[in-house]
Amino acid sequence: MDILVTGNAGFIGKVLCKKLTTDGHTIFGMDYLSGYDITNMDTFKNVKKADIIIHLAAKSFVPDSFNNPSSFYKTNILGTLNVL
Numbered sequence: 001m002d003i004l005v006t007g008n009a010g011f012i013g014k015v016l017c018k019k020l021t022t023d024g025h026t027i028f029g030m031d032y033l034s035g036y037d038i039t040n041m042d043t044f045k046n047v048k049k050a051d052i053i054i055h056l057a058a059k060s061f062v063p064d065s066f067n068n069p070s071s072f073y074k075t076n077i078l079g080t081l082n083v084l
Contacts, residue, residue, distance in 0.1 A: 002026045002048065006083055007056030009033045016054065031057065038079035055083050 003020055007013045008029030017027050028048060030036040037043050038057050058076050059065070065072045 001051040002028070003052045003054060004028050004030065004047065004050035005054045005056065006030045006036075006038060007058065010056055013056045016056070038082055039074050041082050044082060053083060055080060057083075 003025050005013055005017055005020075005027055006029075008017050008027070009031035013029070013031070017029055020027055028050065030038065030043070030047075032038075057079060059072050
């Protein structure tokens with residue numbers, strides 16, 4: 001299967017992608033470290049249609065969520081809507 005994994009460079013994403021690849025799946029990973037921005041809908045214009053989407057991209061560091069809540073909203077809410 002073709003699987004899109006957002007947050008593939010994160011703690012869980014790395015392990016999951018390795019396992020899925022070992023199981024014979026084709027993985028397309030999206031992570032901000034690779035230049036992908038899930039908050040920008042244009043990011044998804046040229047993405048191949050996937051059979052499955054596993055959405056792991058999110059901001060999670062609690063102190064930063066208090067210091068910059070709009071960034072967390074943009075990534076965690078709007079980013080998720082764009083993925084859908």
